[in-house]
Amino acid sequence: MYKIGIDLGSSYTKGVLVDNDNKIVDYLLTRTGFDFNKAANKIIDKFSAKHEIEYPVYTCGYGRDELKIPFVSNSEIIALSRAVFEKYQKKCSVIDIGGQDTKYIKISESGQVDKFKMNRKCAAGTGSFIEELAFKLDISTSEFTDYASLATEEVKINSYCTVFAVSEIIGMIKKGALMPNIILGIYNSVIARSLELSPIEDFLVLTGGIPDHHPIMLKLFQEKFVNCMSPEKSQFYAAWGNVLLNNLNKENNENLV
């Protein structure tokens, strides 16, 4: 029997299939769209085609309580923390950059959430900032990292606001700034916003769809923090953490956050 963890995020829904040893054996990423059940069913259908799965499924994210199938929901922050602690087994700070939210989490030596903070009601510093600018510049988000790696110097983006950032970039293009340098500035703008959430004192773990799909992010973070890592497929960590959290609760018969 396999367990399923699903993270129903604002932009993407992430599903993992987990075996009895708590190892992830399959992944699926799908756009969330407007129907949480449709997104979740896509994941369940794929996994159940090849494996015998058990219910309830374990959910987190914006759509965590919306499913029509049996589910147990968790806070995505606690689920993500659980997965990160499972991976590294030590005190750390996490920066998670997703489509709509950027989060800072401080995890204690025993794996508890010591502190967390989310971005303000603003797209700056989130994946939406990059996606919107990529759309306006007519560059695919997958090409963004490639462009940035060709940068010779950073062009600093001052605007907090996504809309104003676009007009600022138009001004830079008119002044002859090179696109790779501008894109490096866009990445650094997102990083600067995420670092406003809290001072980083410990080992830093970078997670979420943005670092997964924009590998240069890790490199840029590592320029600021030598002690920084981003696990492979970190975008799926909250989904995985859901399952781990449930197992842990069963073992200890209590809510160990």
Next chain:
Amino acid sequence: MNQERNEIIKLKSVGELRNTMANYFSRLKDAVDTGNKKIAWCTSVGPAELLYAMGFEVYFPENHGAMIGASKMADKYIPSAVSLGYSPEICSYLTSDIGAFLQNETPLQKSGFESVPKPDVLVYNTNQCHEVGDWFMFYAKHFNAPILAVNTPMWISDLTPAIIDGVANQFKDLVPELEKVSGQKLNMDKFKETVGLSHDGCVLWRRVLETAMAKPSPINFFDSAIHMGPIVVMRGTQYAVDYYKILLEELEERIENGVGAIPEEKLRIYWDGMPLWYKLSSHAKLFSSLDACIVASTYCNSWIFDDLDANNPFQSSALAYCKLFIVRSDDEKQKYLEKLLKDFSIDGVIYHDAKTCGRNSNNRYGLPNRMNDKNKIPYLEINGDLCDSRCYSEEQSIIAIETFIKQLASRK
């Protein structure tokens, strides 16, 4: 959300509260209809005692702003004020109130008013903020009514004689101007009596709020935010005193019988900042479903003016209204908060950063971190606003609140 526990246990005194508030508005309407009494507009922590003592009926625009917020109409009204040049970044009490006025609407129409009561005089105190002056000026110009101010220094650390004397003198300077409007001389005995009643009402209000030190707490923030009505608008009258005696009796009875404000209280939360008026009910249900009781708040505690002294009305008014939390330095605020967190056995603090009310958002100058460094009580900051619901991201905030409650539960 635990659907079985997503309710607050309603206080029986709500019926009496409704009567007390309805009678207040009825007296105000009578003054509008008959002209038998002059009407003064006053800020919520302004010199209400002096105005009541001089025979005015007193109208509080901030109470009106809260009514607009709670009725979820602010988003309809704010754009009208913005189109007139009032920024959406400034006080949303101001923008929603002026916007409603421009649209000829008011929640008071349900109580038979045609519009807000026309002021004979407007009186404000800047102890809370300076925006109240801009707000009142709009109406002073519109109605061609006199506007009077008490200008209180900001960020007060020590309540020095220079500060208190200066403010007391400003209170005294109001008198001849108010006499011109009211047509009658200030009766000092009446003023002393009014200050005495205000003191008694405030002491009762303090005792009401302090019942929440009991475990389980018989009252929570969402109750208090409603039941504070009389201490805001009837401070200095027998009506407020009478009402809080009734409420206090019910709360003491609850304590005796072990009845809490929510079905199951596992965590005790402190709320700093203003309520999100348009979310009062849904927040009450959310916290109740999480077995978390918000037992104390900066906001509701702000109407405890128990330094008022009938024997020394001007000087004690100055002291009471300068001692107010919102006008103090961050060091004084921190001392005050630390005491409340201890007295009310607080597990966690929530700071509401209200987009349009910096003065009531105490998280903006590092205070939460400084507090946490000292007492290690976890805190959460949520972004929202008092009236402008466009500044609030509900889904994001619910995730943050649920996570915070689980974080606190894991420490128990």
